[in-house]
Amino acid sequence: MKDKDEIIHFFPGHIREMLEQAEIDFEQLQEIRLRAHKPFLLRMGGGEYFLSGQGEVLKEPERAWSVTQKELRETMELVGKYSLYAYEDELKQGYLTLQGGHRLGVSGKAVLEGDKVKSIRYISCLNLRLSHQIIGCGDKVLPFLYDETGLKHTLIISPPRGGKTTLLRDLVRQISNGTKGLKGSTVGVVDERSEICGCFQGIPANDVGIRTDVMDACPKAEGMMMLIRSMAPEVLAVDEIGREEDIRAMETALFCGCRLLATVHGSSLEDIRSKPLLKRLVEEQIFERYVIMGYGMGPGTVWKILDERGSVL
Numbered sequence: 001m002k003d004k005d006e007i008i009h010f011f012p013g014h015i016r017e018m019l020e021q022a023e024i025d026f027e028q029l030q031e032i033r034l035r036a037h038k039p040f041l042l043r044m045g046g047g048e049y050f051l052s053g054q055g056e057v058l059k060e061p062e063r064a065w066s067v068t069q070k071e072l073r074e075t076m077e078l079v080g081k082y083s084l085y086a087y088e089d090e091l092k093q094g095y096l097t098l099q100g101g102h103r104l105g106v107s108g109k110a111v112l113e114g115d116k117v118k119s120i121r122y123i124s125c126l127n128l129r130l131s132h133q134i135i136g137c138g139d140k141v142l143p144f145l146y147d148e149t150g151l152k153h154t155l156i157i158s159p160p161r162g163g164k165t166t167l168l169r170d171l172v173r174q175i176s177n178g179t180k181g182l183k184g185s186t187v188g189v190v191d192e193r194s195e196i197c198g199c200f201q202g203i204p205a206n207d208v209g210i211r212t213d214v215m216d217a218c219p220k221a222e223g224m225m226m227l228i229r230s231m232a233p234e235v236l237a238v239d240e241i242g243r244e245e246d247i248r249a250m251e252t253a254l255f256c257g258c259r260l261l262a263t264v265h266g267s268s269l270e271d272i273r274s275k276p277l278l279k280r281l282v283e284e285q286i287f288e289r290y291v292i293m294g295y296g297m298g299p300g301t302v303w304k305i306l307d308e309r310g311s312v313l
Helices: 004-008 013-021 069-079 084-091 164-177 220-231 244-255 269-273 276-283
Strands: 029-035 041-044 047-051 095-097 103-113 116-129 154-158 187-191 212-216 235-238 259-265 289-294 301-307
Touching: 004 013, 013 069, 029 069, 069 116, 084 095, 084 116, 154 164, 154 269, 164 187, 164 212, 164 235, 164 259, 164 289, 187 220, 212 220, 220 235, 220 244, 235 244, 244 259, 244 276, 269 276, 269 289
Parallel strands: 154 259, 154 289, 187 212, 187 235, 235 259
Antiparallel strands: 029 041, 029 116, 041 047, 095 103, 103 116, 289 301
């Protein structure tokens, strides 16, 4: 996680002053949500809070600052450096990737070109999701992912905001660098939404290791094929699989000898079995390790690690 100044400089005028005055642990801050004519909202440490016009952190919304449309517009102008056209390709996907690996989600009126979204106008909500890199959070998990044959195909299962991307990032770093007793491996990362590596203008802001090649802002299926053809990865890492084309690309990676490291939204192995596209991968024991995450002791809690048969390790 970067320092306070890095975060508040994304915001204009009064909002910046509020954040400067607020007693906030920026290491625990996960999201800053601005909705037109709605209370200023923060997500910290798994909880939800509001911010007053004087920077007071509140648990109830009644005295919270009501965000104006002007503040939304000024925020977009600031993060776009007053030239939003340069971000059109990202904006039509509903977000902008910011320096430091943070991501600004955007919603409003979609502008269509045929049946495709061309851009977003009349922006009504902004959600700054902050990039948190926790070096070493994969220390206790990594030994369970190896045996005498090497890295096992691994699927991390977690509910939204459960910490799966943070864990994936640190596992990529350690697998790439190598650890005591484990040789470093070439890792290919397909970072469709720039969340794993936090790339800004193609350069990772997060430490993802010395042997890692990144395909940034690229659809997962296409990115996997590109990396296999061009970079010969030993390990292929992707976040939030779920589409049919993702599954087909992963099967191709298996035939090419790549080890798989992936994440998916879910609460349990049974939950994954209930999803038609993923059911076959479970039944055919494609994945040899399942890391089940939850909220027990806050985001990033690892409940259990299972083998390909679903037995607890």
